[in-house]
Every structure is written in C-alpha cells, then in structure tokens.
Amino acid sequence: MAGVAVSTTINGDSVEYLCQPDETLLDVLRDRLGLTGAKEGCGTGDCGACSIILDDRLVCSCLVLGAEAEGRRVETVEGMAHGDRLHPLQQKFLEHAALQCGICTPGFLIAAKDLLAKNPDPTEEEIRFGLAGNLCRCTGYDKIVRAVQDAANVMKGA
Amino acid sequence: MNFDPRYSGRNFSSVGTRPIRPDGVDKVTGRARYGADFNMAGQLVGRVLRSPHAHAKITKIDTSKAEKLPGVKAVITAADLPDLTDGDASMYDVLDNCMARGKVLYDGHAVAAVAAVDARTARQALKLIEVYYEILPHVTDVDEAMKHAAPLINDAIFTEGLEEKPVKPSNVTKRSQFGHGDVHQGFGHADFIVERSFKTEQTHQGYIEPHACVANVSSDGTADLWVCTQGHFVYRQHCAQLLGLEASKLRVTSSEIGGGFGGKTHVWAEPVALALSRKAGRPVKLVMTREEVFRASGPTSATSIDVKIGARKDGTITAAEATLRYTSGPYAGMWAELGAMTAFACYKLDNVKTVGYEVLVNRPKTAAYRAPSAPMAAFAVESAVDELAKEIGIDPVEFRIKNAAQEGTRASYGPVYGPIGIGPTLEAAKHHPHMKAPLAKNQGRGMACGFWFNFGGQTCTDLNIGMDGTVSLAVGTVDVGGSRASLSLVAAEELGIDYSHVKAIVADTSSLGYNDMTDGSRGTFSSSMATISAARNAIKVLRDRAAQMWDIPVDDVIWENGQAIAKGEKYGNLSPLSLKEIAAQSGKTGGPIAGHSELVADGAGVSFATHICDIEVDPETGATRVLRYTVIQDAGKAVHPTYVEGQYQGGAAQGIGWALNEEYIYGKDGRLQNAGFLDYRIPVCSDLPMIDTQILEIPNPNHPYGVRGVGETSIVPPLAAIANAVSNAVGVRMTHIPMSPPRILAALEAEG
Numbered sequence: 039m040a041g042v043a044v045s046t047t048i049n050g051d052s053v054e055y056l057c058q059p060d061e062t063l064l065d066v067l068r069d070r071l072g073l074t075g076a077k078e079g080c081g082t083g084d085c086g087a088c089s090i091i092l093d094d095r096l097v098c099s100c101l102v103l104g105a106e107a108e109g110r111r112v113e114t115v116e117g118m119a120h121g122d123r124l125h126p127l128q129q130k131f132l133e134h135a136a137l138q139c140g141i142c143t144p145g146f147l148i149a150a151k152d153l154l155a156k157n158p159d160p161t162e163e164e165i166r167f168g169l170a171g172n173l174c175r176c177t178g179y180d181k182i183v184r185a186v187q188d189a190a191n192v193m194k195g196a
Numbered sequence: 197m198n199f200d201p202r203y204s205g206r207n208f209s210s211v212g213t214r215p216i217r218p219d220g221v222d223k224v225t226g227r228a229r230y231g232a233d234f235n236m237a238g239q240l241v242g243r244v245l246r247s248p249h250a251h252a253k254i255t256k257i258d259t260s261k262a263e264k265l266p267g268v269k270a271v272i273t274a275a276d277l278p279d280l281t282d283g284d285a286s287m288y289d290v291l292d293n294c295m296a297r298g299k300v301l302y303d304g305h306a307v308a309a310v311a312a313v314d315a316r317t318a319r320q321a322l323k324l325i326e327v328y329y330e331i332l333p334h335v336t337d338v339d340e341a342m343k344h345a346a347p348l349i350n351d352a353i354f355t356e357g358l359e360e361k362p363v364k365p366s367n368v369t370k371r372s373q374f375g376h377g378d379v380h381q382g383f384g385h386a387d388f389i390v391e392r393s394f395k396t397e398q399t400h401q402g403y404i405e406p407h408a409c410v411a412n413v414s415s416d417g418t419a420d421l422w423v424c425t426q427g428h429f430v431y432r433q434h435c436a437q438l439l440g441l442e443a444s445k446l447r448v449t450s451s452e453i454g455g456g457f458g459g460k461t462h463v464w465a466e467p468v469a470l471a472l473s474r475k476a477g478r479p480v481k482l483v484m485t486r487e488e489v490f491r492a493s494g495p496t497s498a499t500s501i502d503v504k505i506g507a508r509k510d511g512t513i514t515a516a517e518a519t520l521r522y523t524s525g526p527y528a529g530m531w532a533e534l535g536a537m538t539a540f541a542c543y544k545l546d547n548v549k550t551v552g553y554e555v556l557v558n559r560p561k562t563a564a565y566r567a568p569s570a571p572m573a574a575f576a577v578e579s580a581v582d583e584l585a586k587e588i589g590i591d592p593v594e595f596r597i598k599n600a601a602q603e604g605t606r607a608s609y610g611p612v613y614g615p616i617g618i619g620p621t622l623e624a625a626k627h628h629p630h631m632k633a634p635l636a637k638n639q640g641r642g643m644a645c646g647f648w649f650n651f652g653g654q655t656c657t658d659l660n661i662g663m664d665g666t667v668s669l670a671v672g673t674v675d676v677g678g679s680r681a682s683l684s685l686v687a688a689e690e691l692g693i694d695y696s697h698v699k700a701i702v703a704d705t706s707s708l709g710y711n712d713m714t715d716g717s718r719g720t721f722s723s724s725m726a727t728i729s730a731a732r733n734a735i736k737v738l739r740d741r742a743a744q745m746w747d748i749p750v751d752d753v754i755w756e757n758g759q760a761i762a763k764g765e766k767y768g769n770l771s772p773l774s775l776k777e778i779a780a781q782s783g784k785t786g787g788p789i790a791g792h793s794e795l796v797a798d799g800a801g802v803s804f805a806t807h808i809c810d811i812e813v814d815p816e817t818g819a820t821r822v823l824r825y826t827v828i829q830d831a832g833k834a835v836h837p838t839y840v841e842g843q844y845q846g847g848a849a850q851g852i853g854w855a856l857n858e859e860y861i862y863g864k865d866g867r868l869q870n871a872g873f874l875d876y877r878i879p880v881c882s883d884l885p886m887i888d889t890q891i892l893e894i895p896n897p898n899h900p901y902g903v904r905g906v907g908e909t910s911i912v913p914p915l916a917a918i919a920n921a922v923s924n925a926v927g928v929r930m931t932h933i934p935m936s937p938p939r940i941l942a943a944l945e946a947e948g
C-alpha cells in the first residue's frame with residue numbers, strides 16, 4: 039500500500055512522516071516517531087491511555103488516523119514539561135503519588151490539562167466526570183483527583 | 197550470614213516519610229519504558245491465532261499458505277514447542293496454555309503464531325492458517341461442571357484428596373479440607389444458625405497495560421527477553437524450561453509494569469515469542485490486544501459457596517462451616533484451597549470446617565488476582581456473619597469484635613497467630629466518625645473484614661556504594677507500585693544517609709541472584725528485609741575501612757547516623773568519618789564497598805482489614821452508587837505511607853468494581869461476550885468517591901522494622917461490605933456477585 043505523506047506539528051515542532059492510510063495516529067507516534075508516552079491500553083477508545091490533544095481537542099489517538107494529523111497541532115505528554123521544569127500537573131501527580139504503575143498517567147495528564155484549560159476551577163465532581171474517559175486500575179482515582187485539584191490551585195495562582 | 201530479622205523497636209528518620217519516588221519523573225514525562233515501549237533493530241511483529249471454540253479437538257493445522265505470504269518469517273504451532281517439561285504437571289499446563297496441544301480448551305486458546313515484517317502482514321498471515329476442529333461439548337459454569345453428566349475437560353483427571361480413589365474421571369481436580377473441632381457438636385450448641393449459598397462471577401485483573409514482550413534468540417543458544425512481568429526470574433525459569441535453554445544464557449529484563457495484580461505471574465506469550473524468534477532468526481515483539489488479554493489471560497475464579505454459621509444468644513459463634521467451589525479454567529489449580537484457608541481466618545472458632553473443590557471449566561486458565569480466592573470467600577462469610585448478627589439482634593461490629601481472632605488464636609487454616617490486627621481494625625471502625633454519619637432514604641451502611649496471609653520468599657539484593665558516597669541499590673523484585681521509593685527509604689534509614697543519595701533499580705536476571713516474583717504482597721516486605729541485611733553487611737565493610745584509615749581495631753568502630761565513630765576516651769581526637777569520606781578512600785583501603793544479601797524472607801506477618809461503606813440504591817433502576825468508603829488496615833509499619841494508602845485505595849476500588857459491575861459473560865456457545873473495556877466495565881473516576889484510609893501499625897515481630905505486606909488485603913472486604921450495605925439500605929440479601937442493576941431489581945421485585 040502506498041504511504042501517505044503528512045506534515046504536522048507535534049509539541050511545537052514541525053514533523054513530517056509517511057504512514058499507511060489505515061495506520062492510527064497512536065501507532066505513528068509510537069512506532070514511527072518514537073514518542074511512546076501515549077500508551078495503547080485497548081485500541082478501541084475505551085481506556086484513554088492514548089489521549090492526546092489535537093488542535094485544542096482531547097482525543098484518543100487510537101481512534102485517529104495518522105493521515106488526519108496533516109496540517110494540525112498535536113500535543114502529547116512529551117511536550118508538557120518545559121525543559122527540566124515540570125508542568126504543575128506533572129509536579130502534583132508526583133507529590134500526591136497519583137500514579138502507582140503509571141501506565142495511565144500520560145493519558146490522565148493530557149486529559150487533566152485539557153480539562154483545566156477549559157475549566158480552570160473545577161469542582162471535585164467536574165474533575166471526576168472530566169476524567170471519566172481515562173481508566174486507572176491501580177489508584178482508585180482518589181490521589182489523581184487530589185493532584186488535579188492541587189494543580190488547579192497552583193495554576194490559578196500563577 | 198547471621199542476619200537477625202526480628203523486630204526491634206526503634207525511632208525512624210527516613211522510614212515513614214513521603215518523598216517523591218525515584219522513577220516518578222520518567223513516568224510523568226512519558227520516558228518510562230513499559231513492555232510495548234521497547235524495540236530492537238530488525239524486529240518482527242508476532243501475532244497469535246486463537247481458538248473461536250470453547251472446547252474442540254484440533255484435527256489438522258495447515259500453515260503452508262501463511263508461510264508463503266511475502267513478509268512472513270516464521271509460523272509456529274505446538275510442534276515448535278516440544279514437551280520438555282519432564283513430568284512436571286504444572287509446567288505442562290503452562291506449556292499447553294501457551295499453545296494448544298491437540299485440543300483447545302477455551303475460547304481464546306492459542307493454536308498458532310506468526311512473525312512477520314509488520315503488523316498488517318502478520319494479521320493477514322493469521323487468516324491464511326487453516327485449523328480444522330472437531331467441536332466437543334463444553335461447560336463454563338462451576339456448578340454445572342461438577343455434575344456427573346458434565347462434559348469432561350480432561351479424562352485423565354481423577355479427584356485428589358478423597359478418602360477413596362475415584363474410579364471415574366471428573367472435572368474436580370482436588371478436594372481440600374481445613375478446620376478443627378467438631379462442627380456438628382458446635383451447631384448443636386447454637387441458638388441461631390444462618391445457612392446461605394452464594395455465587396460470584398469471574399473477573400479480570402484489568403491491568404491497563406496488555407502483556408508485551410520483545411524476544412531475541414541467537415543461534416548460539418543465548419537469548420534476551422524484555423517483558424512486563426511481576427517476576428522476571430520466574431519468567432526466565434519458565435521460558436528456559438519450556439524452550440530448552442540454559443537459564444544463565446537467557447537474560448530477562450523486566451520493563452516498567454503497567455499493572456499486574458497477579459495476572460503477570462506466569463508466562464503466556466513469552467515462550468511463543470521466543471520460539472518465533474528462534475525460528476525466524478530475528479527479534480520478535482509480541483503485544484497482546486485488549487481482546488486477547490480478556491480472552492486468554494488473567495482471570496480469577498468464578499465460585500459457588502455454601503456457608504453455615506451458628507451462634508449463641510450472647511453472640512458467641514459456636515460453629516462455622518463452608519463448602520467452596522472455585523473454577524480454575526481447564527487446568528488444575530489451588531484456588532478453592534486458598535478460599536477454604538482464608539474463609540474464617542478473621543475469627544476465633546472452636547469448631548470450624550471448610551472444604552474446597554477445584555473445578556475445571558472451559559474458561560481461560562485462572563491466574564492469581566490480588567489476595568487470590570479470599571474476596572469470594574469473605575463475601576460469603578461476611579454476608580452470613582452480618583445476617584447472623586441481625587438475627588441475634590447484636591451490632592455487627594460488636595459481634596465481630598466478640599469473635600475476632602487474637603494473638604494465640606489457632607487459625608481455622610492451622611497456624612497459631614502472633615500479634616494481629618483484626619481486633620484493632622474493628623475497634624478503629626467502631627470509633628470511626630464514618631460509623632455515625634447520617635444516612636438518607638435508600639441509603640445503607642455496611643462493613644466487612646478481610647484477611648490475607650502475605651508471602652515472603654527468596655530474595656537477593658545488592659547495595660553498592662560509589663566513590664562519591666552515593667548508593668545504588670539493585671533489587672530483584674519488580675516494582676509494581678512504588679517499592680523503589682520504599683526500599684530507598686529503608687537503605688537510607690539503615691545507613692543513616694539522606695534518601696536523595698540512594699538510587700534503587702530493578703536489576704535484570706543476569707545481574708543479580710534469583711528472586712521470587714512480586715506476589716503475595718512480598719515486594720516491600722521481603723526486599724526491605726534483604727535491603728536491611730545488605731546495608732548491615734555494607735556497614736561492616738565501612739567500619740572495617742574506617743578502622744584501617746584510623747589504624748585502630750574494627751571492634752572499636754561503631755556506625756551511627758551515617759558515620760563511623762571511634763568509641764572510647766582514647767580516641768577523643770579522632771573525629772567521625774562520614775560514609776562519603778570512607779567511600780572516597782575506598783581505592784586505597786581495599787576496593788569497592790558493597791553489601792549483599794541473599795535470604796528467604798520468612799514470617800511475612802498476616803494482614804487484616806476492616807472496611808466501611810455507604811451506598812445508595814436507586815429502586816427504579818437497581819443501580820448502586822458508593823457514597824463514602826473507609827479502609828482500615830494494619831501495615832505493620834508503613835515505610836512510605838502515601839504508597840500504602842494507594843494500595844488500600846486501589847484494592848478497594850477493584851473490590852467495588854467486582855461487587856457492582858465486573859463479570860465475564862459467556863454465551864451458550866462458550867464464547868466470551870464482553871472481551872473489552874466497553875462491556876467489561878471497570879470503575880471510572882465518576883463512579884467512585886474519595887476512599888479514606890486509616891493505617892494501623894501493629895509491628896510484625898519477624899521483620900526488623902515491623903513491616904507487613906500491604907498490597908492485597910484491601911480487595912478482600914469490599915464485596916461483602918457493599919452487599920451488607922445494600923441489605924441495610926433496601927432490605928434484600930444479595931447472594932450473587934456482581935450486584936448489577938438487573939440482579940438488584942430482581943431481588944427487590946422478589947421481595948415485593
């Protein structure tokens with residue numbers, strides 16, 4: 039099958055790649071570009087481990103084709119920190135131990151970033167529903183919710 | 197080695213604090229490498245063909261078309277994994293589970309595998325493999341499988357553990373029995389007796405990371421395996437045995453692990469990946485899809501349990517009895533045995549008897565799932581205990597306190613308890629503010645207790661001190677939830693240095709001696725014991741080096757607060773030498789400084805928990821919502837309290853999912869109907885409240901710091917706690933888990 043040439047922006051950098059027409063953006067990120075931060079927990083849009091932001095919209099990258107990224111902006115967990123300065127969400131996830139195994143963490147961080155961009159001062163309930171598309175099997179979500187609340191407070195103050 | 201593991205009360209400076217874990221930054225920046233995040237040059241993509249039938253004879257497999265597809269580099273069947281198990285029955289089962297030999301035993305059973313240049317070619321190749329089946333009758337239900345007329349899954353199985361050897365084969369592989377006293381007599385003294393039957397459905401561990409590995413076998417007999425596992429040393433043994441490799445030539449590296457909960461404790465696809473790599477002469481990466489994870493890995497047992505408990509008017513239990521039937525998939529297991537051992541472990545009983553039956557069914561091979569077998573037994577027992585309390589008219593917490601096991605109690609499964617936490621967790625529950633919070637209509641409060649043994653096992657640890665005075669700690673227990681942080685704290689504590697100067701890693705199988713896997717809540721318990729022992733050995737060396745530097749006898753050197761001190765008046769002019777100063781001189785005083793430890797960590801103190809929960813039932817839909825949840829559990833000593841809380845919360849959340857939603861649903865055809873997260877629904881963030889925790893610390897006498905395992909007990913009480921809450925909210929006793937909306941509605945209607 040002939041490849042599709044794609045020009046896109048990933049975490050602020052212009053990137054060009056060739057991919058198969060039926061290849062998911064998740065596979066492109068992971069297998070072609072070496073960006074393995076987004077994880078595949080299901081491949082069917084049910085777990086959120088592959089969450090990325092595509093033109094300011096939170097999406098499951100396992101449900102997006104690599105070819106669809108043409109001309110758009112992709113944000114992944116690899117782009118959250120500035121140099122060695124962690125994003126407040128990353129910092130708060132560490133401080134609250136909002137991760138045990140950590141496989142869900144990149145997806146949660148991206149989903150939480152999107153949530154706070156749209157609602158900088160969410161209630162606990164809004165956080166819980168805002169993150170309901172992401173599965174975590176380890177934490178029971180308690181510490182994740184607290185980390186997001188704490189990060190929201192820090193970001194409001196900033 | 198004369199390491200003394202006994203508890204010695206002491207003050208801690210590092211242990212008990214809550215620093216950021218050493219692997220944390222990598223995990224929040226996407227840099228941490230999990231099973232599927234690793235690649236090798238020239239690697240092929242491996243994929244597995246699975247049976248669509250629950251039970252069938254394989255009459256023929258034709259792989260010739262697949263082999264001819266361009267880009268296909270290897271196709272294998274059971275013929276490429278010859279039986280090298282040499283009479284080891286349980287390894288033979290593992291082998292058969294990796295690749296069906298003659299018969300498929302469940303929907304999802306592997307029958308062939310391919311390695312190809314890319315995923316698409318591999319998928320195409322699977323379609324070209326022709327498998328001819330002769331379909332056999334199947335059975336997936338535990339009670340059905342025990343009936344005389346049930347289809348036989350393995351006609352070489354004759355029930356073990358019966359007084360007389362049976363003449364006919366059966367699906368029951370084993371009967372086991374535990375207890376003491378005379379239950380018949382005990383029931384005779386009871387004023388009240390509750391007798392009930394319960395069922396629980398099969399659930400999956402539900403780790404978010406599917407099984408994944410990269411295998412590379414060289415023609416000279418050496419091999420590398422990168423894999424997400426709870427025990428890379430165990431995987432090495434399994435793979436070496438199944439493939440006929442020398443263990444020392446197979447290096448297994450454990451990736452970061454994206455959840456296991458018992459499901460990553462024995463091999464599934466790894467021997468297949470190695471066999472593919474051997475045949476293709478190239479590295480092979482094999483990652484399961486989520487559907488494969490559900491159909492062919494995990495799950496826990498489905499069960500059917502009868503419980504009978506009798507008590508006097510004053511609330512003393514006089515006798516307790518249970519019969520437990522657990523599915524083990526199509527291979528022999530010891531799951532009912534564990535259920536039978538744990539069922540009444542919380543109580544002090546004069547007359548107790550439990551009988552377990554291991555039952556074969558056409559479902560995937562049962563794997564451990566967090567405190568395996570205990571949650572189902574606790575569901576049955578703790579539901580009956582609540583009912584009995586109600587009949588007697590005594591508060592359920594008081595009833596449990598009155599009958600709780602204590603130090604010196606002979607456990608229902610045999611041993612005599614040392615200091616234990618069941619009483620204290622119940623007292624804490626009784627006085628917890630949660631117990632007095634108001635409830636509204638259709639809301640109810642429930643509580644239940646849980647027990648888990650905890651394991652210790654073989655452990656090997658290296659502690660190396662660098663010339664700059666920093667410490668690298670190499671452990672062999674896979675870190676499933678923050679143990680590198682806990683173990684760094686322990687090393688810092690013992691050496692008397694700052695946590696930030698210790699870096700813990702999980703070493704591969706070629707760099708460290710054998711370690712049992714991280715199961716049975718042993719990770720922090722046993723590796724902390726080995727870390728303490730390794731640090732003490734390093735301190736011996738440090739004292740010796742300081743003695744050399746001072747030119748005084750080593751017996752005059754003590755170690756305190758991270759430095760060597762020359763003890764006695766006569767050395768008044770010698771100022772202490774820090775670890776850093778001693779390390780800097782190591783090249784001149786005898787070379788690198790290290791401490792090693794190899795031990796069998798015995799005495800992993802048993803663990804108890806009491807949970808309290810509030811729920812609300814919607815009488816229109818039958819849906820149940822958890823409103824408030826409290827976990828109280830004994831940790832012995834919480835090394836890193838935040839991660840201990842995390843274990844309590846995570847186990848409770850899994851238990852809540854099990855209680856309310858999760859179940860394997862099989863069709864009449866024996867095929868799994870819900871092999872995905874959409875239809876097998878685990879709790880999401882909006883399903884749960886905050887989960888409050890209370891850590892009790894009743895020191896384990898068999899660990900220098902008093903540590904007990906903390907990872908598993910938290911999944912034991914939730915099933916019963918929620919069932920008891922539902923009963924208190926709407927007056928129906930739920931005897932079938934999960935308590936899904938249709939089941940609750942049916943119960944409400946039956947009650948009318």
Ligand code: FES
Binds near residue numbers: 078079
């Ligand atoms: S991998 Fe995309 S939602 Fe699960």
Ligand code: FES
Binds near residue numbers: 136142173174177
């Ligand atoms: S931390 Fe393991 S799945 Fe969330």
